[in-house]
Amino acid sequence: MRFFLKLQLIGIWCINEWMRSGSPSDVRIVELGPGRGTLMDDVLRAFSKLKMRNVMSVHLVEVSPTLSEIQMRKLADPLEECLTSSNENWYQRCKSIHGPEVSWYKELSDVPKGFSFYVAHEFxxxxxxxxxxxxxxxxxxMLIDVDDSIDAEHHLRFVLSFASTAASKLLLHKELENDCETVEISPQTGIIVENITKRIQEDGGFALIADYGYSGEKGLTFRAFRRHQLHHPLCEPGTADLTADVNFSYFKRIIDDRVTTLGPISQNTFLQNMGITVRLQMLLKNASPDVQESLISGYKMLTEPQQMGEKFKFFAFMQHRDEYIPAGFTPL
Ligand SMILES: C[S@@+](CC[C@H](N)C(=O)[O-])C[C@H]1O[C@@H](n2cnc3c(N)ncnc32)[C@H](O)[C@@H]1O
Incomplete structure (x- = not known):
């Protein structure tokens, strides 16, 4: 319920761009890292009464067997058989409760090509x-070493490499002009963003990335959370979620010459441009007092600057088209 308004608007964003693209008759919604399947459930609900539902298929890229099981339980039609496979590109497939077929993949390169929406929320x-x-x-x-000092807090410690490393030789040259003192680089991000860009160039479509992130310089953002509280990343490794803010200027630098990029803009700006306040008012009219309270607290969390409104960003990219701006990136 916390993210309901936002996830619905992401669904509406895809519908809007699909219609503006001439309503292609075979469209894929590809989600990277679907977590508990909440976004796709809300997106499919938004589609369920529309024509787009009959021409779309859903493709989820998920590496966690536990989460893919949870996603399947959330999305699958309980009256239909779910399939598993070890010799197809997909490893799991079912008919969703909202209609379209849903397939699961271990990596993006396994997903069939074609006009697609690539959605990544906190991925x-x-x-x-x-x-x-x-x-x-x-x-x-920065590397991790054993800490065998008597007063060691975590038995592990961060150390700086003595000499250059394979990663510093391969990755760092692009960042050297950067004036800051700390740089975080995710080669896996680079590979995935390159892959999406190539697909969009060849087959058309849009990517919508929503994440904690920044543009330009930020320094050290790597941190850990356990039960929603900040946690030392080296304390009991494996028990906390590790995260680093997304550097959107890195995205732009690697793809700007091949696709049109929009943003990053703050979540508040994106959602206001998408009409979140009007949507909230519509939903409040027919809601019970409990649901009203939860919708209003969700709205505040999504939009207020000190909560997610400013820190969380939206970024999009698409095939070059003259003077075309997708919804959300300019006021409706
Ligand atoms: C932080 S969760 C985000 C979940 C969801 N999108 C949300 O916003 O609540 C990250 C998701 O990405 C998946 N994931 C992490 N690394 C991945 C990878 N290399 N390929 C595919 N999925 C991955 C995780 O299993 C999880 O589903």
């Missing part, structure tokens, strides 16, 4: 980063 911030720090004008990679 890129979960991908691993290499961290580099400048000391006395020399870049070093």
């Amino acid at each position: 890129f911030d979960a991908l691993p980063v290499h961290i580099f720090q400048k000391k006395n004008q020399v870049w070093h990679e």
